[in-house]
Amino acid sequence: MIKTKRELEDRLTLKADEEAWFDHPSSLPLLISDALERLIDPADPHDPIRRQLVPDVRECDRTDSLDPLGEVSHQATGRLIHRYGRRAALLTTDRCFAYCRHCFRRRFTGTDSGPISDIQIEEAASYLKEHGEITELLLTGGDLFTLSDQKLDHLLTCLKEAREDLILRLCTRSVVSMPSRFTSSLMEIIKRHNHGAPFLLLTQFNHPRELTEESIEAVGKFISLGIPAFNQSVLLAGVNDDVDVLEELCNSLLMNRIKPYYLFQCDLVQGTAHLRVPIEKGLEIEAELRKRLSGLAMPQYTIDLPEAGGKVILTHDYLVGKDSEGYIFESPDGGTRRYPLK
Numbered sequence: 001m002i003k004t005k006r007e008l009e010d011r012l013t014l015k016a017d018e019e020a021w022f023d024h025p026s027s028l029p030l031l032i033s034d035a036l037e038r039l040i041d042p043a044d045p046h047d048p049i050r051r052q053l054v055p056d057v058r059e060c061d062r063t064d065s066l067d068p069l070g071e072v073s074h075q076a077t078g079r080l081i082h083r084y085g086r087r088a089a090l091l092t093t094d095r096c097f098a099y100c101r102h103c104f105r106r107r108f109t110g111t112d113s114g115p116i117s118d119i120q121i122e123e124a125a126s127y128l129k130e131h132g133e134i135t136e137l138l139l140t141g142g143d144l145f146t147l148s149d150q151k152l153d154h155l156l157t158c159l160k161e162a163r164e165d166l167i168l169r170l171c172t173r174s175v176v177s178m179p180s181r182f183t184s185s186l187m188e189i190i191k192r193h194n195h196g197a198p199f200l201l202l203t204q205f206n207h208p209r210e211l212t213e214e215s216i217e218a219v220g221k222f223i224s225l226g227i228p229a230f231n232q233s234v235l236l237a238g239v240n241d242d243v244d245v246l247e248e249l250c251n252s253l254l255m256n257r258i259k260p261y262y263l264f265q266c267d268l269v270q271g272t273a274h275l276r277v278p279i280e281k282g283l284e285i286e287a288e289l290r291k292r293l294s295g296l297a298m299p300q301y302t303i304d305l306p307e308a309g310g311k312v313i314l315t316h317d318y319l320v321g322k323d324s325e326g327y328i329f330e331s332p333d334g335g336t337r338r339y340p341l342k
């Protein structure tokens with residue numbers, strides 16, 4: 001585990017922008033788990049895993065907001081964010097086993113807010129009881145699986161008691177950052193609560209190298225309980241803003257029974273500008289990926305609009321026009337086709 005400058009310098013030679021962060025640190029702490037540390041090639045200053053984990057002085061840029069998605073104003077209870085009618089998100093803890101420098105929730109992540117309290121669990125449970133229109137709950141943070149077995153058991157007990165009909169999304173990067181967390185006792189707890197509406201596993205793999213034997217095995221434990229797995233990647237400059245890299249990532253995910261769900265455009269969160277990919281480039285990547293990948297391997301390139309605008313899908317527009325004879329489409333091979341109006 002790497003937490004200090006010295007531990008980091010023992011592993012790799014810091015670049016100037018990385019070194020400078022320690023004199024002007026951002027609020028998000030340095031923390032790299034052993035599993036992720038092993039994936040970094042110390043000889044490569046542009047290593048894609050390193051870029052996600054080693055802090056950079058450019059994080060100090062204060063141009064952007066800390067809460068562009070308006071999560072604070074949509075807080076329904078102490079830890080519950082209700083921004084979309086039918087789904088809500090519960091911030092179960094601010095902790096993660098490793099902190100991603102692109103974290104969009106850095107106003108909260110790693111701030112010492114700590115695990116959700118029993119009172120906050122009760123508040124969330126009673127809100128969910130009163131709001132039957134909510135059909136899906138995202139258990140997120142931070143990372144849900146940094147909670148102790150005991151806390152997790154209690155949380156799931158309360159949620160299942162309140163709403164057995166509520167789909168629970170288990171949102172985690174721990175399968176990558178701490179695959180050893182998924183012990184038989186933890187999986188027993190998940191199994192015991194696996195009744196009523198389903199659990200869904202939502203992972204975050206951003207680079208094909210993160211699909212290790214251990215992380216695949218951790219996801220497999222959920223799949224063998226009948227819990228389907230979906231992946232949300234973030235499009236990151238110098239990490240995966242490359243068609244070949246994403247093609248390999250998406251195919252490997254599907255091959256390991258994980259459906260690529262979203263490819264997120266970076267949110268306009270303070271301190272992440274240097275990791276953002278321009279939308280124009282993102283759209284080019286999306287169009288090329290769509291040609292190369294099967295429909296099931298293809299994630300939805302998506303932007304969560306600033307000022308709490310909501311999620312919108314970004315895609316090349318194949319419907320290019322309309323005349324008296326019909327709609328005009330661009331076909332994937334570059335030609336055009338017509339489809340009648342009625």
Ligand SMILES: *Cc1c(COP(=O)(O)O)cnc(C)c1O
Pocket residue numbers: 081082083084087088089138311
């Ligand atoms: C993204 C998000 C969701 C889930 O959106 P889906 O499009 O259904 O995956 C729910 N709540 C919050 C606050 C979110 O940011």
Ligand code: SF4
Pocket residue numbers: 095096098099100102103104105109141142143173
């Ligand atoms: S795992 Fe998620 S919450 Fe934790 S630092 Fe990474 S992006 Fe943020």
